[in-house]
Amino acid sequence: MLTVENLSKTFELALTHRMTVRPFDSVSFHVPKGHFLGIVGPSGIGKSSILKCIYRTYLPTTGNIYYESERLGPIDLAQADERDILLLRQTEISYVTQFLRVIPRVPAVDVVAERLLPLGWPEDRARGEARAMLERLRIPPALWDAFPATFSGGEQQRINLARALIVKPRLLILDEPTASLDPETKEIVIGFLRDMKREGTTMVGVFHDRDAMARLADEVFDLADWNRRRAEAFHAYNG
Amino acid sequence: MIQVTEHAAERAVPTWTARIRADEKLLEVRGLTKRYGPGCSSCHQPETGEWHSSRCPRCGTIWACRSLDFHLYPGEILGVVGESGSGKSTMVKCLYFDEEATSGEMTLSVCPGDGNLLQASSQRKRYVRNHLMGMVYQNPYLGLRMNFSSSGNVAEKLFAASQFHVGRVRRRAAELLERVEIPLARMDEPPARFSGGMQQRVQISRALANDPPILLLDEVTTGLDLSVQARVLDLIRSIRRELGVAMIVVSHDLGVIRMLADRTMVMRHGAIVEHGLTDQILEDPQHPYTQLLVHSLL
Numbered sequence: 001m002l003t004v005e006n007l008s009k010t011f012e013l014a015l016t017h018r019m020t021v022r023p024f025d026s027v028s029f030h031v032p033k034g035h036f037l038g039i040v041g042p043s044g045i046g047k048s049s050i051l052k053c054i055y056r057t058y059l060p061t062t063g064n065i066y067y068e069s070e071r072l073g074p075i076d077l078a079q080a081d082e083r084d085i086l087l088l089r090q091t092e093i094s095y096v097t098q099f100l101r102v103i104p105r106v107p108a109v110d111v112v113a114e115r116l117l118p119l120g121w122p123e124d125r126a127r128g129e130a131r132a133m134l135e136r137l138r139i140p141p142a143l144w145d146a147f148p149a150t151f152s153g154g155e156q157q158r159i160n161l162a163r164a165l166i167v168k169p170r171l172l173i174l175d176e177p178t179a180s181l182d183p184e185t186k187e188i189v190i191g192f193l194r195d196m197k198r199e200g201t202t203m204v205g206v207f208h209d210r211d212a213m214a215r216l217a218d219e220v221f222d223l224a225d226w227n228r229r230r231a232e233a234f235h236a237y238n239g
Numbered sequence: 240m241i242q243v244t245e246h247a248a249e250r251a252v253p254t255w256t257a258r259i260r261a262d263e264k265l266l267e268v269r270g271l272t273k274r275y276g277p278g279c280s281s282c283h284q285p286e287t288g289e290w291h292s293s294r295c296p297r298c299g300t301i302w303a304c305r306s307l308d309f310h311l312y313p314g315e316i317l318g319v320v321g322e323s324g325s326g327k328s329t330m331v332k333c334l335y336f337d338e339e340a341t342s343g344e345m346t347l348s349v350c351p352g353d354g355n356l357l358q359a360s361s362q363r364k365r366y367v368r369n370h371l372m373g374m375v376y377q378n379p380y381l382g383l384r385m386n387f388s389s390s391g392n393v394a395e396k397l398f399a400a401s402q403f404h405v406g407r408v409r410r411r412a413a414e415l416l417e418r419v420e421i422p423l424a425r426m427d428e429p430p431a432r433f434s435g436g437m438q439q440r441v442q443i444s445r446a447l448a449n450d451p452p453i454l455l456l457d458e459v460t461t462g463l464d465l466s467v468q469a470r471v472l473d474l475i476r477s478i479r480r481e482l483g484v485a486m487i488v489v490s491h492d493l494g495v496i497r498m499l500a501d502r503t504m505v506m507r508h509g510a511i512v513e514h515g516l517t518d519q520i521l522e523d524p525q526h527p528y529t530q531l532l533v534h535s536l537l
Contacts (some may be wrong), residue, residue, distance in 0.1 A: 013533060014527035056516060058523040082516050083312060086501050103476065103498050104469040117480050 001033040001173060001202040002054070007063035007078070009049055014237040023049040026063070026230065029221050033068075036193075036203040038217035041224045047206040049169065050223075051173050053078070054204065055095045056085045064079060067093075090118050093175040094164035098180060100156040102148055109134065109144045112162045119167065135163045136192065138185055161189060172196065174205030178212050190215055243300045259313050263348050265452060265485050266311040266334075271357075273329050273509075276300030292301065293326060293460035293509040303329040305509040307343070313452065313482040318500025318517060320493060320532065326509040327489045328377075333357070334487070335374045347371060349452060369399040372444025373484075375387045377458035379438035382445065385431040389416060392430065396448035415444040419474060428509055436467035440474065454478075454486045472498050493536050497521060505529045508533045 005028050011021040025044030025101065031037040037048045052058040054065055056077060065077040069092060074083055080088075089095075102111050113130035117123065137158040143151065146206055148159045157180055174193075178186045190212055196217075197203060207213040213220070259265065282295035282302065293302050303326045311317050319327045332338040334345065346356040349371060353359055368374075371449060376382040383392050393412040402408055417427045419440035421433075430438045439459055448456055456475065460468040472495065478484060488499050496503055497517060504514035507527065513526040524530045 011523070012525075013530060015530060035249070052522070057518045059515070059519060081504055085516060086315075101497070103472055105466070106473055114480075 001035075001068050002031040002037075002204065003064075003066040004029050004050075004054070005064045005066070006096075007050065008061050008121075009046070009053055009058055010061045024223060025227075027223070027226065031202055031204060031219070033202055034197055034200045035218040036197055036216050038213045038218055038220045039204065039206050040213070040222050045223050045227075047223060048175050051175050051204065051206060053093070055089075055093065055173055056080070057095075066156065067171065081089060085126060092170045092192065093135065093168070093173065094167060094169035094171075095175070096160050096164040096177045097175045098153075098157055098177070100148055100151075100160050102159075104149055105147055107145045108139065108148050108151070108159055111148055111159060112166055115167050116161050129166060130162070133166050134158075136188070137162055138188060154182060154185060157181060158185065158189075160221055161192075165192065166194075172203045172205075173203050174203060174207075176208060178207065178209055259349060259452060260378050260452065261313055263313075264310040265313045265348050267344075267346050267348075268334070269308050269344045271304050271307040271330065271333060271345070272302070272341045273304040273333055273338060274300055274302050274341040290510070291509045293324065296427070299450065302334065302509045304340075304343075307511055309504060309511065309514070311485050311487060313485050314479065316479060316486045316500045318496035318503035319487060319489045319506060320491060320496050321506035321534075322491060322505060327508040328457050330506070331374070331457050331487060331489055335372055335455055336368060339372075347453075365399075369396070370417055371442075371448050371451050372453045372455060373448075373451045374455045375439065375442045375446050375457065375459050377461050379430065379435070379442055382442040383430045383438065386429045388427040389421060389430055389433070390426040391440060393445050393448050396445050400449040411448070415448060416441070418447075419444045420470075420480075430458065434467070435469060436463050439463065439471055443471075443474065443478070447482070447484070450482070452483075452485060454484050455489075456486055457489045458491070459488075461490070461492065468495075475499060493521065493533065505532070 007027045009023055009024045012020065013019040027050060029037060039050060041047055049058060053060045054077060060078040063078060067075055067077050069075050069088060071087065073090060075084060109127055109130045111163060112133060113126040116126040116129060131144060139158055143155065147154055151159065157177065161177055178189055179190060193203070193216055254329065276299060276515065278300045279295060279298035281297045282300055286385050295302065307330060316341065319330065321327045329338060333340040340357045343357055346354065347356060353363055356363065368377050374382065381499045390409065390412040394408050395416050397411060413423055413426055417423060421437060421440060430441050460471050463471060476499065479486060488496065490496055500517045502514065503517045503520045506512070507528050513520065513524065513529050520529060521533055526532050
């Protein structure tokens with residue numbers, strides 16, 4: 001479903017002085033359909049950067065990200081046309097972070113329902129679906145018509161999840177989706193993600209929470225270990 | 240919410256709608272150049288290289304737009320950012336024929352027979368302005384007749400598109416003003432009596448009068464207070480969603496661009512220095528100038 005080959009990212013910053021940052025180099029992995037690949041490693045090693053490259057918020061410097069799209073067929077997300085990326089984000093690929101950034105003064109239910117409108121849902125049905133989703137994620141009904149900017153961190157995170165999950169994505173990219181959730185809500189989210197996986201959603205994610213990771217991940221990609229093995233192979237080859 | 244009334248059926252469906260294809264570029268611009276001054280041998284090929292300003296150091300010519308290439312797909316929002324004087328407003332004014340481009344090409348998929356519209360007859364340009372594009376200016380005094388009634392401002396646009404049935408024109412004006420949340424009781428008041436946010440909304444309804452496939456928005460929320468700004472942004476998004484209008488949104492405010500634009504291009508000294516998906520421009524800017532801009536964000 002998703003095959004990453006020799007993916008590297010280099011940031012060239014030219015602010016006060018020239019600076020090059022390379023969070024990760026030549027990374028390869030494969031995620032079969034309906035599997036969850038967890039990326040682990042210490043902070044700052046570039047886990048989130050890999051996720052952002054897959055979503056194309058970051059432009060990959062080298063490498064390929066092959067994805068089997070339902071609408072577009074096999075496509076290299078690293079090279080794909082911006083139009084295609086926008087279409088995939090609307091219909092097939094969702095991305096969840098801990099941070100919510102939405103237009104101010106729009107009620108929570110509309111922030112979630114909005115994702116269904118480009119897919120042709122009538123407004124009232126989209127709102128109904130959004131309410132069901134908010135209920136499932138245990139957002140108190142009193143908040144449905146309030147503005148998410150006023151919500152707590154955990155509530156905002158669930159609005160983010162609701163926005164990502166309501167479109168039933170084929171590929172779900174998760175960056176610490178349970179970071180600020182209380183244990184009960186975390187259980188709900190994990191159960192939800194497991195259901196989605198069973199229904200065939202492919203997932204790539206970063207969790208600091210080892211327990212959540214163990215219960216969701218089919219495979220684990222250890223970025224620190226990968227870097228070490230590459231370095232060793234490089235030294236062995238060059239004597 | 241747009242009210243689908245029995246009267247809606249009275250309006251003729253614009254002829255271009257059948258010609259819009261989602262996968263075909265609606266607007267394509269190539270080599271758009273706007274120059275103020277004669278130019279000289281050292282600046283006659285201004286598209287090459289990085290400049291330190293849009294002014295030629297030798298002859299003093301201002302190159303407000305230097306060979307701009309870009310396109311717009313149906314229903315998409317293209318953001319244009321850049322500091323004051325980067326040429327972004329001149330660019331949209333050239334597209335709307337408020338300014339005459341020095342050179343370049345503009346084609347619209349909905350009128351393929353016209354070829355380069357920048358060279359079209361003034362009659363064809365008028366058709367494009369009245370039927371195919373709507374413009375909303377930063378300064379409402381440029382887009383509205385402040386002492387006419389608001390409904391009259393909208394009606395003027397309908398008359399320009401040869402709709403002369405007074406009853407229908409009035410109903411359509413009411414429908415448009417209602418869409419932008421101007422209370423019907425106030426539709427005959429002149430915009431001069433309205434707040435800044437309301438004036439922008441009247442401008443938007445006027446620009447939408449003839450269902451154009453393209454809307455040009457030049458710094459529409461600049462100068463509005465934050466709560467009013469949020470409502471105008473939400474209005475713009477719902478218009479895109481409901482009417483499928485493609486838009487070019489010019490703003491120096493990256494927050495506005497983030498909320499609205501699918502793709503964004505960054506202008507500096509009259510040239511496009513970078514373009515890409517909006518989130519990519521904001522989080523992984525490639526050009527040093529864009530990096531500076533993004534890192535200046537509060």
